[in-house]
Amino acid sequence: LAKTTQPISMDSYEGQEVNITCSHNNIATNDYITWYQQFPSQGPRFIIQGYKTKVTNEVASLFIPADRKSSTLSLPRVSLSDTAVYYCLVGSLSGSARQLTFGSGTQLTVLP
Amino acid sequence: NAGVTQTPKFRVLKTGQSMTLLCAQDMNHEYMYWYRQDPGMGLRLIHYSVGEGTTAKGEVPDGYNVSRLKKQNFLLGLESAAPSQTSVYFCASSLPRSNTEAFFGQGTRLTVV
Numbered sequence: 001l002a003k004t005t006q007p008i009s010m011d012s013y014e015g016q017e018v019n020i021t022c023s024h025n026n027i028a029t030n031d032y033i034t035w036y037q038q039f040p041s042q043g044p045r046f047i048i049q050g051y052k053t054k055v056t057n058e059v060a061s062l063f064i065p066a067d068r069k070s071s072t073l074s075l076p077r078v079s080l081s082d083t084a085v086y087y088c089l090v091g092s093l094s095g096s097a098r099q100l101t102f103g104s105g106t107q108l109t110v111l112p
Numbered sequence: 113n114a115g116v117t118q119t120p121k122f123r124v125l126k127t128g129q130s131m132t133l134l135c136a137q138d139m140n141h142e143y144m145y146w147y148r149q150d151p152g153m154g155l156r157l158i159h160y161s162v163g164e165g166t167t168a169k170g171e172v173p174d175g176y177n178v179s180r181l182k183k184q185n186f187l188l189g190l191e192s193a194a195p196s197q198t199s200v201y202f203c204a205s206s207l208p209r210s211n212t213e214a215f216f217g218q219g220t221r222l223t224v225v
Contacts, residue, residue, distance in 0.1 A: 034212040043116075043202045044155065044215030047158075087154065091212055100145070100169070100212055102155040 004088045009107040020106050022088030025069050033064060033071045036087040038105070044087060048073070068085045075108075083110045114138055118217035120205050125193040125224045127218065133188040135203030143206045144186035145170075146178060148199040149152050155202060161186055192225045 007021040012018045024033070032051055036044040048055055050062040050071070061074040077084060085105040119134040135144065142163050147155040147170075157170030174205040175197060177189045186205075190197060202223050206214040 026178045032212050041219070043204070043219055045216070049212055089212060100214055101157065102147070104154045 004090055004103045006086075006088050006103065006106045008104065009109070011109050011111060012078055013111050014079055015077050017106060018082075018110075019076050020073045020075075020086055020088075020108070021070060022073070023070045024088070024090045027068050027090050028092075030092045031090045032092055033062065033068075034089045034091075035060070035062065035073045036102075038085045038087065038091065044102075047086075059093075078108075078110045080110050080112060082108065084108060115138055116203055116205055116215050116217040118201075118220050120220060121218065122221050123223070125190075125222065127193060127195060129190070129193050130191050131193065131222075132190075133222075135186045135188070135202075135205075135217060137184055137186075137203075137205040137215070139205060139215065140183070141205035141207055141215075142183070143214075144180065144189045145204045145206075146176070146186065147202045147204065148197075149202060149219075158201075160187065169207050193222075195224045198222060198224045207209060218220065 032049055034049040035047045035104045037047050038044040048060050050064050052064050055062045063072045083106050087105040088104050091102055116137045139225040146158040149155045156172045158172055159170050159178040161167045164183040167178045176197050177186045200219045202219050203217045204214040
């Protein structure tokens with residue numbers, strides 16, 4: 001399973017765009033890149049998933065360079081309610097691993 | 113459509129006691145997982161199942177057993193609880209596609225004294 005490295009914590013202010021970068025140098029050909037959000041006392045919630053280039057949904061954008069060794073989660077115009085831990089995962093549920101591996105995540109704190 | 117439901121939400125056990133955590137999903141998902149999360153840490157996979165009647169070990173399986181007798185249910189058992197098993201336990205489920213979108217329950221907070 002590909003290991004991921006992401007910053008332990010980040011601070012931002014309301015209304016700003018936040019970019020969280022994740023490194024995954026050993027990503028495999030079949031691996032997808034997925035980001036989850038977790039609020040205190042809740043289970044993680046799926047945010048976005050991508051394989052290459054750029055993916056955008058109503059919540060976030062995910063930028064993946066051609067070599068796929070890193071990815072960047074972009075949260076536009078954050079609010080106080082975006083304060084949470086964000087996890088970057090690399091893997092595939094169709095492969096023999098068939099499991100999700102969570103790292104330590106990035107604690108994002110949005111300040112007023 | 114309740115999604116993933118965990119029972120119970122809270123539990124206090126004495127060392128050596130046994131208990132079973134129940135996870136139920138109503139989305140007809142093939143894959144189910146049990147994770148534990150310790151304070152300030154990420155989630156660690158205990159066991160998982162890729163279908164009814166099948167289970168596999170994850171990263172930290174020792175001290176736990178699981179069963180998947182029905183597709184919608186995934187049970188996590190602690191035969192002899194230890195203080196080191198004090199944690200928050202999360203169950204999740206997903207479809208067997210080549211993506212990584214899983215749905216998590218609200219968690220079970222277990223304290224072993």
